Amino acid sequence: MADEVPFDMAACLARVRQGDDGASRDLVEELWPLVIKIIRSHLPRRMGEEDLAQEIFLKVFSRMDQYREREGKPFPHWVSRVAVTTCLDALRAEKRRPEWRFADLGGEEAHWLEYMTAAQSDESPTDGLAARELMTKLLQTLSPDDRLVINLLDVEQRSVQEIADLTGWGASKVKVKAFRARKKLRNAAEQMNAEGKL
Amino acid sequence: MKDFEDKWHEATEVARQVEPAPIPEPPHGFAGRIVARAKEFEQSMPGWFIAFERFLFRFAGGVALAVVIAGGLQLSDYLAPPSLVPTVEHTVVERFLLL
Numbered sequence: 527m528a529d530e531v532p533f534d535m536a537a538c539l540a541r542v543r544q545g546d547d548g549a550s551r552d553l554v555e556e557l558w559p560l561v562i563k564i565i566r567s568h569l570p571r572r573m574g575e576e577d578l579a580q581e582i583f584l585k586v587f588s589r590m591d592q593y594r595e596r597e598g599k600p601f602p603h604w605v606s607r608v609a610v611t612t613c614l615d616a617l618r619a620e621k622r623r624p625e626w627r628f629a630d631l632g633g634e635e636a637h638w639l640e641y642m643t644a645a646q647s648d649e650s651p652t653d654g655l656a657a658r659e660l661m662t663k664l665l666q667t668l669s670p671d672d673r674l675v676i677n678l679l680d681v682e683q684r685s686v687q688e689i690a691d692l693t694g695w696g697a698s699k700v701k702v703k704a705f706r707a708r709k710k711l712r713n714a715a716e717q718m719n720a721e722g723k724l
Numbered sequence: 725m726k727d728f729e730d731k732w733h734e735a736t737e738v739a740r741q742v743e744p745a746p747i748p749e750p751p752h753g754f755a756g757r758i759v760a761r762a763k764e765f766e767q768s769m770p771g772w773f774i775a776f777e778r779f780l781f782r783f784a785g786g787v788a789l790a791v792v793i794a795g796g797l798q799l800s801d802y803l804a805p806p807s808l809v810p811t812v813e814h815t816v817v818e819r820f821l822l823l
Contacts, residue, residue, distance in 0.1 A: 547759050554755035559747045566745075576751060580758060587762035642731040650734055658739035680736050712728045 535601050542590070554583055560602055561609050567677055568613035578616060582609045603691070610674070610692045617670035626663040628722030635660040636722065643719040667714040672707035679704050 533556050541549035558579070565578050585608050593604045631639060634656030641651055651657070661681065665673045678684045678692065679700075686704075690697045 547763075550759040550762070551755040554758050555750060558750045558754075562747050576754070579750075579754075580761075583758045584762055584765065587758070588765055638735055642728060642735065650731070650738075652738065654738045654740075654742035657735040658742055661735060661739055680733065681739075683740075708729060708732070711732065715728065 536595070539595075539601060550587070557583075557586075557602065557605055560605065564606060564609040565613060567682060568610070568617065568674060573616055578612065581616075582612045585612060599691075607692050607694075610678075611694070614670055614674055614693070617673065620670075623669075624663075624666050626667065626718065628718050630663070631660065631718075631722075632656060635663070639715060639719050639722075643716050664711055664714055664718075668707055668710055671703060672710060675700060675703045676707045676711065 533552075535556075538549050538553050538556070542553055561579050561582050562575060565575050565582075569575065569578070582605075586605055589608070593601060595601075628636065628639075634651060634653040637651045638653070638657050638660045641648055665676060665681075668676065674693070675689065678689045679686070684692070686697050686700050689695070689700045693700070695703070
């Protein structure tokens with residue numbers, strides 16, 4: 527099997543700036559997995575992955591002159607920032623947030639919710655898929671900014687500094703937002719669980 | 725005893741162990757479409773327009789700065805104790821009234 531040649535980002539960018547269409551296509555294909563991964567973690571409900579990816583790539587090409595290599599940030603990092611802010615704008619544009627009820631939860635999701643909100647620590651559930659589904663539903667009850675910060679911090683395990691770089695917020699703003707968002711998350715979980723007991 | 729935050733982190737840990745859905749290849753012709761649309765956009769914005777837009781941004785920044793400085797000076801004038809020496813305007817008005 528032949529060894530894969532590593533993608534030379536700097537050379538590709540230089541060719542893109544000279545107007546080379548082939549290099550531009552290569553760049554899109556190289557960055558596609560990164561962009562799709564970000565979209566999947568923050569996707570607004572009524573928007574298709576492909577539409578959002580198209581919007582992100584068009585922004586990347588139209589703002590290419592704003593990227594400065596000498597600032598030391600790799601190009602994929604700059605693209606991640608464009609992708610995260612585009613997702614945040616799309617989330618903010620959503621008119622309504624979903625209202626999940628206890629009755630909407632599957633059996634294992636309800637088990638996770640009861641475990642999370644119980645005062646006593648029972649044996650923890652183990653169904654990862656159900657945990658993920660419940661987390662998605664709880665996160666959807668938060669505002670776009672809160673949802674983004676919890677997703678990046680707790681779900682993707684990014685550092686505060688990384689989130690500050692991605693969003694353009696200061697580190698202290700990220701910490702304050704995360705603290706408040708977790709509180710709201712807890713309230714949402716407790717409210718949902720209380721509904722189930724009525 | 726574990727609180728909500730500990731249990732939330734436990735749930736995220738368990739959820740992370742689930743294999744994520746594989747990332748599909750970009751749709752056929754996607755990259756070509758993006759490049760064509762990006763070019764279309766670039767051609768619809770002539771070079772002079774981009775230069776003018778940049779100039780406009782800098783000009784707006786300069787105006788905002790001038791407004792802040794002027795506001796600051798105005799405020800310092802307002803806060804300063806009134807001078808005992810009559811201002812030029814006063815003397816002119818007084819002379820006019822004497823006529």
